[in-house]
Amino acid sequence: MKSSTILNETVGNLKCAIFAYDVSKDSLNFFSRIGPKTYERCFSNRSDIVETQLGIMVELAKKAGIEKILVVAESTGRYHEILMRTARRLGLETAWVSGEAVAKMRVIETNDTGKTDIKDPHVIHTLAAIGKTLLHRVLVEPYNLLREGYSGDSIFNGYSGDSIFNCPTGILGTVYLIARFWFRTSF
Numbered sequence: 001m002k003s004s005t006i007l008n009e010t011v012g013n014l015k016c017a018i019f020a021y022d023v024s025k026d027s028l029n030f031f032s033r034i035g036p037k038t039y040e041r042c043f044s045n046r047s048d049i050v051e052t053q054l055g056i057m058v059e060l061a062k063k064a065g066i067e068k069i070l071v072v073a074e075s076t077g078r079y080h081e082i083l084m085r086t087a088r089r090l091g092l093e094t095a096w097v098s099g100e101a102v103a104k105m106r107v108i109e110t111n112d113t114g115k116t117d118i119k120d121p122h123v124i125h126t127l128a129a130i131g132k133t134l135l136h137r138v139l140v141e142p143y144n145l146l147r148e149g150y151s152g153d154s155i156f157n158g159y160s161g162d163s164i165f166n167c168p169t170g171i172l173g174t175v176y177l178i179a180r181f182w183f184r185t186s187f
Helices: 047-065 081-089 099-110 118-129 141-147 168-182
Strands: 016-023 027-034 037-044 068-074 094-095
Touching: 016 047, 016 081, 016 118, 027 047, 037 047, 047 068, 047 081, 068 081, 068 118, 068 141, 081 094, 094 099, 094 118, 099 118
Parallel strands: 016 068, 068 094
Antiparallel strands: 016 027, 027 037
16 A cells, blocks of 8 residues: 655655644634745534635645645544644645654653643654654555444444354454455354
């Protein structure tokens, strides 16, 4: 599988904009520098609003002559999925920063050990600017099922969960799910 994530060497390029997000259940805090201007926003973590806000910022970046846009966030359970999915759908490149790196860099930048949603996008932006990003992988279906904990997929309809072979946990459940996906049969 080929990744379209920007390599660390190109992040420092002036033709690349970094959109840094601190993601929570209900809101996204955003920070970016496009040319000499800085942008900070806070908005709801809903797909329609995320798409609108990303579109606005992409237009500003394109007008400033930016060639590539990197959307960077700290992985936060499932709350980041709307942002990353929307960014990929809009053709933007995506990457992660490690939570540990954010915590340590926050101490370096602000001399503060406390978690704040206002400061974290600045720290995430700094980490991306110096190339300390992690690859955001979009996995093909069977691997994605394993990563996402088997939730909400149609192949799990009708699970009774009353036997070890029907339970989507443990090694037997994992083997069962992979086999069921690949062979598309009813066991």
